Amino acid sequence: MIKGIPVSEGIGLGRAVVIKESEYTIKKTKIEDTDAELRRFLDSIEKAKEQIRKIKAATQESLGKKNAMIFDAHLLILDDPEFVNMVRGKIEEGINAEFAIDESARFFENMLLSLEDEYMRERTNDIKDVALRLIKNLNGEEQIDLKNLPEDSILIAHDLTPSQTAQINKQNVRGFVTEKGGKTSHTAIIARTYEIPAVVGVEGIVNRIKDGDFLIVDGYEGFVYVNPEEDLIKEYEKKLDEENKRKEELKSFLYVESKTQDGKRIKLFANIAHIEEIDAALKNGAEGIGLFRTEFLFMDRSQPPSEDEQFEVYKTVLEKMEGKPVIIRTLDVGGDKNISYLNIDKEENPFLGYRAIRLCLGNKELFKTQLRALLRASIYGKLKIMFPMITCIDEVYQAKWIIQEAKEELKKENILFSQNIEIGIMIETPAAAVISDILDKEVDFFSIGTNDLIQYTLAIDRTNDKVSYLYNPLHPAVLRLIKMTVENAHKRGIEVGVCGEIASNQEFVPVLIGLGVDELSVNPSKILNVKKKILQTRFEEENLRVKEL
Numbered sequence: 001m002i003k004g005i006p007v008s009e010g011i012g013l014g015r016a017v018v019i020k021e022s023e024y025t026i027k028k029t030k031i032e033d034t035d036a037e038l039r040r041f042l043d044s045i046e047k048a049k050e051q052i053r054k055i056k057a058a059t060q061e062s063l064g065k066k067n068a069m070i071f072d073a074h075l076l077i078l079d080d081p082e083f084v085n086m087v088r089g090k091i092e093e094g095i096n097a098e099f100a101i102d103e104s105a106r107f108f109e110n111m112l113l114s115l116e117d118e119y120m121r122e123r124t125n126d127i128k129d130v131a132l133r134l135i136k137n138l139n140g141e142e143q144i145d146l147k148n149l150p151e152d153s154i155l156i157a158h159d160l161t162p163s164q165t166a167q168i169n170k171q172n173v174r175g176f177v178t179e180k181g182g183k184t185s186h187t188a189i190i191a192r193t194y195e196i197p198a199v200v201g202v203e204g205i206v207n208r209i210k211d212g213d214f215l216i217v218d219g220y221e222g223f224v225y226v227n228p229e230e231d232l233i234k235e236y237e238k239k240l241d242e243e244n245k246r247k248e249e250l251k252s253f254l255y256v257e258s259k260t261q262d263g264k265r266i267k268l269f270a271n272i273a274h275i276e277e278i279d280a281a282l283k284n285g286a287e288g289i290g291l292f293r294t295e296f297l298f299m300d301r302s303q304p305p306s307e308d309e310q311f312e313v314y315k316t317v318l319e320k321m322e323g324k325p326v327i328i329r330t331l332d333v334g335g336d337k338n339i340s341y342l343n344i345d346k347e348e349n350p351f352l353g354y355r356a357i358r359l360c361l362g363n364k365e366l367f368k369t370q371l372r373a374l375l376r377a378s379i380y381g382k383l384k385i386m387f388p389m390i391t392c393i394d395e396v397y398q399a400k401w402i403i404q405e406a407k408e409e410l411k412k413e414n415i416l417f418s419q420n421i422e423i424g425i426m427i428e429t430p431a432a433a434v435i436s437d438i439l440d441k442e443v444d445f446f447s448i449g450t451n452d453l454i455q456y457t458l459a460i461d462r463t464n465d466k467v468s469y470l471y472n473p474l475h476p477a478v479l480r481l482i483k484m485t486v487e488n489a490h491k492r493g494i495e496v497g498v499c500g501e502i503a504s505n506q507e508f509v510p511v512l513i514g515l516g517v518d519e520l521s522v523n524p525s526k527i528l529n530v531k532k533k534i535l536q537t538r539f540e541e542e543n544l545r546v547k548e549l
C-alpha cells in the first residue's frame, strides 16, 4: 500500500497504464549535410505546431479557453527566434538536430531557473515539453496516445500535463495517481471535474508500478494498493458497489426542490474556482454559483490577467449558468494565497495583514480592471459582485465608489452593463458579523465565509496543524455570530448564504438551517449529499435548538 494526497473522492479498480516519458540519452554526432539537418529540424517544428494546434482545439472544446491557453505558450516557443536561431546555429556548426535542441532547451531552462520569479521557473516545463515533442518527431516516435486507453485504466504519471488530460478518453479511466501535485494542481482539478478518483504527491510511483499491475485507488483516504490480495479486492468492490448505489440514490434528488421537511426553502448553490467546474455544478443541479473564487485567475502567471481576459471568463460563467445567479467574489489574495507579481511584503501575520479587499483598495487600477471586466460581463447573465474580508463600513463605501467610477467610465465609452447588479459582502470577520446591522444598509446580500470566520473568532490559524484541534465550527461564539448576522439581515430583508466548507458537510447542515440561513453554497460534488440532508431536516426543530444561543 502506498499513501499519497487524496484530491478527488471515489474508488477506482483497474490496471495500471504507466506514462513514462522516454529518457533519452541524446548523443552528439557530427553532421556533414547541415542543410538537410536544418530541414529535418524545421520539419519537426512544423509537425509539432500541427500537433499542438490539434491538442489546443480539443482542449478548448472539452475544458474551455483558459486551459487551452497553455498551448499558445508552446506555439510561442516554437516561433521564438532566440530558441530557433540557437538550434540553427548549432546545426550549422555540424551538430545533429536532436543534440542542438536538447542543448538549447537546457540553456533556456537554466536561464529561467535562475530567475526569482516562481511563474517563470515553472515555464521550464513548457520548454521541456516542446523540446521532447521535437525530438520525438525527429525520431519518428509516436507521441503517447491517450485517446485509446484500454477499459478500466488507472493512469500513473509523474504529472499529467494539460495536453495529456485533454486527450484522455474519460469513460475508460478509473483513476489517476501522480508523483507531483497538490489539491489545486491541474490533475486534481481535472480529476474532480470528471469525477475520477485521484491520489497525487506519491513519490517515485512511476518506477514502482509496471504496466498492467492491478491497482485500487482510494480517493477518500489517499491509498493506492498494488496487486492486492483477493480479500482486499472484494472489500473494495463492495465499497465501490455501495458508492455507486449511493450515487444512484442521490441522482433521484436531482429534480427535487431543495427544502426542509417542514417546507423551508434552502437555495443550493455551488462554489467554484475554475470555469471547468461549472459543468459538474450544473450536472448536480446547482441553482446558482454562490462563490466564484476569482483569485485562481491571477495565479500561475507573471502578470495580472487583462480586462479582456477576465471579461471572457466572467462572460463564460454567466452564459453557462443561463440566467441563474452567479456570485463572483473580487480578488481575495494575501494570507495564504501569495501572488509573486503583486510584490506583497513578507508579513509577520499575513492573515491579519494586507489582503483581500484591503489589497484591492490599495491597488485601485488592479481592482478597477476587475470591476470593469465584471460590469462588461454582467449583460450575459445574473451577476452579483461580492467583496471579501470586510471589517468596516468604510471599505464598503470605497469599493462601491470604485464600482461607480468604473460604471461612469464604461458609460463614456458606450459600453453596456446591467443596471441590476446586486452587491454583497462576505461576513468572515467577527467585526463584520457584529456590525452586520450597519453593513446591511449598504449591500444586497451577505455570504458567510465560515472558513475565515472560525479562524478569526477562535484565533486559530486555519493552516496550522498544531491548533487544528481547536477549529470547532460549532463553537457557541461562531454560532452566535452567524445567528446575529442572519437576524440582522432578515430584519433588513436581505438574504444570507454560507459559502465556507461547513456548508458542504452534512453534519453541519441542520445547524445552519436552524440558524436561518437562506442559501448554502457547496462543492459541486457535494450538492446532492447536502440536498439529501436538507430534505431530512426539520427547520422548526433545529431552530428551537439554537434559540438559546
Ligand SMILES: C=C(OP(=O)(O)O)C(=O)O
Residues within 6 Å of the ligand: 291, 293, 332, 428, 448, 449, 450, 451, 452, 453, 499, 500, 501
Ligand atoms: C469561503 C471562504 O473563503 P476562502 O476562499 O478564503 O476559503 C471562507 O472563508 O469561508
